[in-house]
Amino acid sequence: GAVVSQHPSRVICKSGTSVKIECRSLDFQATTMFWYRQFPKQSLMLMATSNEGSKATYEQGVEKDKFLINHASLTLSTLTVTSAHPEDSSFYICSARDEGGTRSSYNSPLHFGNGTRLTVT
Amino acid sequence: DAKTTQPNSMESNEEEPVHLPCNHSTISGTDYIHWYRQLPSQGPEYVIHGLTSNVNNRMASLAIAEDRKSSTLILHRATLRDAAVYYCILSSSGTYKYIFGTGTRLKVLA
Numbered sequence: 001g002a003v004v005s006q007h008p009s010r011v012i013c014k015s016g017t018s019v020k021i022e023c024r025s026l027d028f029q030a031t032t033m034f035w036y037r038q039f040p041k042q043s044l045m046l047m048a049t050s051n052e053g054s055k056a057t058y059e060q061g062v063e064k065d066k067f068l069i070n071h072a073s074l075t076l077s078t079l080t081v082t083s084a085h086p087e088d089s090s091f092y093i094c095s096a097r098d099e100g101g102t103r104s105s106y107n108s109p110l111h112f113g114n115g116t117r118l119t120v121t
Numbered sequence: 122d123a124k125t126t127q128p129n130s131m132e133s134n135e136e137e138p139v140h141l142p143c144n145h146s147t148i149s150g151t152d153y154i155h156w157y158r159q160l161p162s163q164g165p166e167y168v169i170h171g172l173t174s175n176v177n178n179r180m181a182s183l184a185i186a187e188d189r190k191s192s193t194l195i196l197h198r199a200t201l202r203d204a205a206v207y208y209c210i211l212s213s214s215g216t217y218k219y220i221f222g223t224g225t226r227l228k229v230l231a
Binding site for chain 2: 006044045107109114
């Protein structure tokens, strides 16, 4: 089945530095990918929609200058947490939908990466 | 975005069926109902989805109420590996994004 690969799975960085997280669709193309953040014992919160070849769409309350998203190709989206602070420590998860075939995209299942655990010290 | 309501937690004995409910009273006619589950420290995993008719796959069954305002995910024989947080999500033709609710934490007792 469709696979979404996320890298790294775990990263520790110092306060003030930037961290890049990669999300790849391994066997399908995706013009749209989604980035989520999850704090302990909480549900997933949608941060932004990554659009191939154009600017990302951010959810209300998410700082676009802090969470830079680049969707450079149909199989790769990156999230860069700039000037990270301890409050940015979280579990970041990306997802993508296989848009191939004749089935309407919106009801096709989303495939999720295994997440990146970011710890800012 | 249409919202879903699920119980915070449920318990089941191993080898017994589990019925996980979800209310979505504001669902619109073209919204699909999706179920995902999340194991600790992993991304969500697709379980099943449907529109109006009941659906079955190797993982579970999805029973959708006739008025579509509620649905039930059925695990026919719970195993310890089914312990996870289960999310019921609606996908709308107007948007391609998923909004997660609080989900149901399923505990399976040996």
